[in-house]
Amino acid sequence: MSTGIGERVQRKEDRRLLNGQARFVGDIRLPRQWEAAFVRSPVAHGRIRAVRKPAGAEARVFTAADLADVRPIRAQSSLPSYNASDQYPLAKDKVRFVGECVAICIAPTRAEAEDLAERVELEIDALPAVVDALKARQPDSALLHEEWGSNLFLTTFFDGDIDSLRKTAPVVIEREYSTARQCMNPMEGKGTLAHWDEKAGQLVVYTSTQVPHLIRTGISEFLGLDQGQVRVIAPDVGGGFGYKCVLQPEELSVSWVARRAGRPIRWTEDRREHLVAGANTRQHHYRLTAFADTRGRLLGIDAEITVDVGAYSVWPFTACLEAAQAGGNLPGPYDFGIYRCRTYSVATNKPAFTPYRGVARPGVCFAMELTIDAIARAVGREPSEVRKENLVPAAKMPYTNVTKKFYDSGDYPESVAQAEKAIDLKGFRARQAAARAEGRYLGIGFSTFTEQSAHGTKVFAAWGLPLVPGYDQAMVKITPSGSVEVRSGNHSFGQGLETTLAQVASEWLSVDVSRIGVVMGDTGVTPYSTGAYASRGMVMSGGAVSKAAEVLAGRVRRHAAHLLQCRAEDVRLAEGKAWHGAAHVTFEDIARAWYLRPDQLPDDVETAGLEVTEGYKPDIDTGVFTYATHAAVVEVDPDTGRVAIEDYFIFEDCGRRVNPLILEGQAYGGAAQGIGTALFEEVLYDANGQPLTSTLADYILPGPAELPAFRLGHAETLSPYTRHGIKGVGEGAAIAPGGAIVNAVNDALSPFGVELNSLPATPERVLGAILKAQAAREAAE
Structure with a gap:
């Protein structure tokens, strides 16, 4: 029996993972190994006046002063106007978010190390916290990095002749959209175990990472070692989603301390550390104007995108990757010719942004897909029909869009047609009308996207990154x-x-x-x-x-x-x-x-x-594009704001399917994360920058009871530019659910005049939108 490309082969790795035989960082035990715990900042913004080590334990507590020979993490960019930040592995002079590492303590056990950390005294003069990215752009805002003179890591600009459309377009749609800050929550948090191998003359670092060779480069650069002196080993890794593809300050601290202490040192992240101090993602704000003709055909887009990227620029992808992706990918799979977009990457007193499954595209997909539905409502047509007419047709492939994205192959409108058929759009409309007569509110929503994968050297170089994949x-x-x-x-x-x-x-x-x-x-x-x-x-x-x-x-x-x-x-x-x-x-x-x-x-x-x-590397350097359409049917309870997913269908085309079984698993997992984005997940802060979602009782993740029985359909349009016609598929299913589900919620609540434009669509937000629309109607009467 063949076990080559295209076969539904059972995963080789599952036996050890399911039988408890996998080996994660937390499972490794070396001779003379000690454990580490970090002292973390209790305030979001402040000047460090003193860090006092407990008497008698000075040799087991290390601060920025001890690590004076370690270079700060500094992610450079060649983009004009970019401001670089220095993040010391242990905070020096200033702290810039709650949970920032200030000291590292070591002991024979984690409990003893945590007890020691409790005895370290911090003296910090609090400064005004910057927690709102839009306010952080104002000239009177407190500054995280005073030397910049602003809170902007970067501003980018796509220019287009929008002014002509303002005078001539028959349909103009203006909207504001926002997406919540999220935490990534892999099953295994970060973890690092380091020791010096005298025989090899190497620092050996076991770390939970997606990018072992990159981490070796980062550790050697910031610790001042030759790369031949550093060996990075990533054992089994319990999920990453992008969280583990950047250099972590803890990796540097643990590595330095292990060499200084002359023994193996390990640190593993607990769940509260992850929720408080782990990298965040997804927090976007959009001001968007769309121009269309009387059928709803898109003519152009004018957008302003603000991304709250937190306190520091991560290495090597910088704090600007998210906004660069957002500005370049906002047009998505749509065929139109005029585009203007300004993006702002804004520093706030929150953990730094890290690339997360679908980088920027869940936000831009949400904004574009809600805009398509708003245009459809304005011209009185079925949203899926307007969507199909605006998508790049198969006859135009390969296609270069308005931001110079090169779409290699596919039939985007057909993905919508397949979703309409699978979800039975016509039958649903009849069922929806009958349900409304009974006082029940059903809605349907569609969301279509492209996923740029395997980006080439020119793409990363254009983003100004310090390290360009080849x-x-x-x-x-x-x-x-x-x-x-x-x-x-x-x-x-x-x-x-x-x-x-x-x-x-x-x-x-x-x-x-x-x-x-x-x-x-x-x-x-x-x-x-x-x-x-x-x-x-x-x-x-x-x-x-x-x-x-x-x-x-x-x-x-x-x-x-x-x-x-x-x-x-x-x-x-x-x-x-x-x-x-x-x-x-x-x-x-x-x-x-x-x-x-x-x-x-x-x-x-x-x-x-x-x-x-x-x-x-592929025959084309700009990446290859997977695409898909998601369709969601929901029921909304107008008395409680609760959203229940009744049906969910995904139709996708990722080129040649190497293993359909694994591809389906990727789709299920990605869609589950996307549903978390759409309905549940939100990192909240108070006005002082204190995190309010520091446990899983506060930060809500979807579980089996909240997820539908996903249905999948596939096409195989081979890329002409890769071996075997393969395209990437790992991120795709996480991109579309926000747009599909909120479009369905808005469809369900159309009798109330509700249009929800924020994620997640929690019961509180949904009910608030209903009550606001009701109050507006009563005031008008």
Whole structure:
């Protein structure tokens, strides 16, 4: 049975994960290991006057003064007007958010380290907290980084001739939209264990990361070590979603202390640390004007986007990635020609922004999809019909949009048509009318998006980032026993890469995935890769494995041809064997000849052997685009504001599906996160910058009772620019739910004159919108 590309192969990694045999940072125990705990700032903004170590424990407590030789984390950008921030791994002079690390304490156990941290005394003079990004843009706002003279990390601008549309467009829609701040909540928080290996002359860092090679670069840069002196090992990682693709200040502190203390030091993040001090994401504000004709055909968009990115610029992606993505991706899959957009990346006294599944696109999708529905209401048409007429048609592919995004392939309107059919739009409208007669309020909403994946060097360079991803590399070899080993510098934190990379190798070598081992996450033994983010794993790492396996398959045929006494072009690989007619040799026979019995091979044998390392990047450098349409049916209780999802359908096209089983899991998980964005998740702060959602009793995540039975449909439009036509799919399903669900809520509540434009659509917000609309009607009467 084939286990190559396209097969529904069970995940190789699930056995150890489900049987408790996985090895996370928290499971590792080294000789003489101690644990760490951090002293964190209790105020959002203040000047540090003193940090007093407990008497008798001075050697086990470290502050910024101790780490004076550690460079601050500084993420540079080449973009004009960019302001860089210095984030010391332990705060120096000033604290800028509640939970910022001020000191690190070490002890034989975590409990003892926490007790020691409680005894450290902080003297901090509080400063005014900046918690509202719109107010932070005002000239009278308190400043986080006084040397800037403002609170702006960056302003960007797309220019278009909007003024002409203001005079001529028959339909003008003006709206404000907002999305809430979120926390990422992977099952496993951050964790780092470091020790100095005297024999190797290396700092060995076990850390829960998506990007081990990047973290090695960051640690070496900021600790002043040669990269050859740093080995980063990412063991099993319990989820990341982007949270673990930047250098964490704790990684630097733990690494420095481990070397100074001369023993292994470990820190693992607890849930409250994550909710208070972990990176945040998603908080956008939009002022948007759309121009359309009388049928609802989009003519242009004018937008202002403010992104609350927190106190510091993260390394290497900077605080500006979110706004850069928002401005560039706001037009989404729509075909129109005039666009103007200004974006503001604003510093506030909150944890720094980190890329999160779908970077910026859940916000821009929400804004655009609600705008499409608002246009449809203005022209009196069904929103899905207006949506289809505005989407880039298949006949225009490949298509370069108004922000120069190059859409490689697909049929965007067909995804809406498939969603309409699956959700039975016509039948729903009849059911909706009947329900309203009974006092029940049903609504339907659609949301369509594109997901740019496997972004190329030109894209990242245009964003001004200090580190630009290029080629991905992979090694594939036949072992002496005839099995196959794949080594990739990428890493898996739940995506199933151990399985899908093995499937790509199996496609060329015909070896069952059970006999293909995949090694990832260790800079000491894997080829260089910038890691897992931006849905790049299967396009980039999969492409590298494919290229290496193809070359290796050619070498296997040549060795087999000598053993079979035939020409190499007459050898075919199947079932883990090399065949010439009915005769065959096994991979074990071939490996034995190469490794153990070279006398069986000709004198002029190719000495490159059975181990191949290849680099790869797609034929196009601007990324490839997955697309999808989500359709949601909801029921809204107007007395309580509660939203219940009755039906949810996803139709997506991600090119060649390497493993449909894993793809479906990605869709379910992403949509679950998107529903959290749409209905539940919100990080709240008071006026002093104190977090109000520091436990899972306050920060609400969706569970099984809140999630629908998702239904999926698929198309396979192959990308002409990648190996096997693969496109990235990891982020997509998290992008659309906000737009689909809130459009459905607005449809359900249209008899009340309600239009909700904020996320999440909590019962409080929904009920508030109903009461506000009711008050407006009564005042008008």
